[in-house]
Amino acid sequence: MNQPDPVAAAMIRNAAGSLAGYAASDLLDSQPDWREALAANAFTTWHGVLRNCAEELAAALAAGRPQFFTAYAAWMQSLLTARGLPAGALASAVTCLAKVLAAELPAGASAGAVRICEEAVRGLEHESPTLPRFLPTDTPHGRLAASYLLALLEGDRSRASRLILDALPDTSLPELYLQVLLPAQQEVGRMWQADEINVAEEHFATSTTKMVLAQLRSRAALHAQNGKTLLAAAVTGNQHDVGLQMVADVFEMAGWRVIQLGPDMPIPDLVQAVESYQPDLLALSVSLHPQLVTLAETIRAVRSGPHGAGVKILVGGRALADAPDLARQLGADGYATDLNTAVAVGQALVGLHSPGSTPAGQAASPQTTV
Known part of the structure; x- marks a missing residue:
C-alpha cells in the first residue's frame, strides 16, 4: 500500500474535467481514425472516459491504493472493447492523461499520479478484454436467476415475480436475494455496460426487482422486535x-x-x-x-x-x-x-447477539472487519 496523497488527489479531482479535455484532444489528434469513427461524438465520448479515469485516479491517490486505478482501467478496457472500440484504445488514452498530468500539475503532485497511470497501462497488456458474467447456469440458483433475467428482458413482470415467489417455499429469502436476484441484477448492469440493453430496459429490470423485493418482504417471517x-x-x-x-x-x-x-x-x-x-x-x-x-x-x-x-x-x-x-x-x-x-x-x-436463524448465522466481533 502506498501512502495517501490527498493534495494531489484534490488537485486532480477538482480539475478532472479540464485535464480530461486536454487528454481527449491529444488522444484524438494522435488517432484521427478514432475521431472519424465516432464523428461528432468523438470528443464527448473520450472526454467522459478520461474524466472518469481522472476521478478514479484521484480516489486511488487519496486512499493510497494504486490497485484501485489498475482494476478500474482493466474494467474500462473491457467495457470499451465490448462497445466496439479498439482493444488498445484505453492504454493510449491513459498514456495521454499521464502526459497531461505531468505537464499541468506541479512535479511533486504529478509524480505519483503518472506512476500509477504507467502501472495501469502495463497491466492492460495482460488483461482479457471481456466483461465478467454473473450468472452461473450450472446450479439451481443460477438457472433460476437466468430464467428470471429472461422474463425481465422479455418485459414480463408477472412471470418474473411468479418465478421468484414460487421458489420461496424451498429457498430461503437470503438465498433468493444473494444467489438469484442480486446476480441477475448484476448481469443486467453488465449488459447495459456492454451496450446489449438500453436504459429503458435496465430501468424496467431494476423497478421489477424492487417490486419483487417488496413482495418477498411481505412474506417474510420476522423476529420479535429487539428495540434497535x-x-x-x-x-x-x-x-x-x-x-x-x-x-x-x-x-x-x-x-x-x-x-x-x-x-x-x-x-x-x-x-x-x-x-x-x-x-x-x-x-x-x-x-x-x-x-x-x-x-x-x-x-x-x-x-x-x-x-x-x-x-x-x-x-x-x-x-x-x-x-x-x-x-x-x-x-x-x-x-x-x-x-x-x-x-x-x-x-x-450495538451489543446484540445475532438470532440463530438470521441470514448472518453468527455474530462477528465489532473489532473485526469482514
Whole structure:
C-alpha cells in the first residue's frame, strides 16, 4: 500500500474535467481514425472516459491504493472493447492523461499520479478484454436467476415475480436475494455496460426487482422486535440502492426497526435524519471508489451531531470490496461484505447477539472487519 496523497488527489479531482479535455484532444489528434469513427461524438465520448479515469485516479491517490486505478482501467478496457472500440484504445488514452498530468500539475503532485497511470497501462497488456458474467447456469440458483433475467428482458413482470415467489417455499429469502436476484441484477448492469440493453430496459429490470423485493418482504417471517433502529442510506452520488434495500430487509427480518432513505442522500439531510430518528446503527453504501471521499465527509458530518457522535456506523458496497480495512480509516465502526455478514456485524456493534436463524448465522466481533 502506498501512502495517501490527498493534495494531489484534490488537485486532480477538482480539475478532472479540464485535464480530461486536454487528454481527449491529444488522444484524438494522435488517432484521427478514432475521431472519424465516432464523428461528432468523438470528443464527448473520450472526454467522459478520461474524466472518469481522472476521478478514479484521484480516489486511488487519496486512499493510497494504486490497485484501485489498475482494476478500474482493466474494467474500462473491457467495457470499451465490448462497445466496439479498439482493444488498445484505453492504454493510449491513459498514456495521454499521464502526459497531461505531468505537464499541468506541479512535479511533486504529478509524480505519483503518472506512476500509477504507467502501472495501469502495463497491466492492460495482460488483461482479457471481456466483461465478467454473473450468472452461473450450472446450479439451481443460477438457472433460476437466468430464467428470471429472461422474463425481465422479455418485459414480463408477472412471470418474473411468479418465478421468484414460487421458489420461496424451498429457498430461503437470503438465498433468493444473494444467489438469484442480486446476480441477475448484476448481469443486467453488465449488459447495459456492454451496450446489449438500453436504459429503458435496465430501468424496467431494476423497478421489477424492487417490486419483487417488496413482495418477498411481505412474506417474510420476522423476529420479535429487539428495540434497535437502523438508518440506511447510499451516500451522495451513489444511485444504486437495490443492494441497500436487501440489507434493510434482512435487518427488519432480524427484528430491527428500519428506516431506509434510499440512494444519493445529501449529507446535510442525512445528518438531520440521524439526529431526528436517533438510530442505534447507521448503514452507508458506496459503489464507486470516488465516492470514498464522500463517505469520509459524510461520516465526519454525522459525527458532528450530538447523537451522531456516538452512533455506530456500518459501511458496505463494491467500493470497499478490495480494501475493507479502509472502512475504519474513513471513520466507520465496521464493514460488511454482503447480506450474510451485515446483520451479524451490525448486531455485534450495538451489543446484540445475532438470532440463530438470521441470514448472518453468527455474530462477528465489532473489532473485526469482514
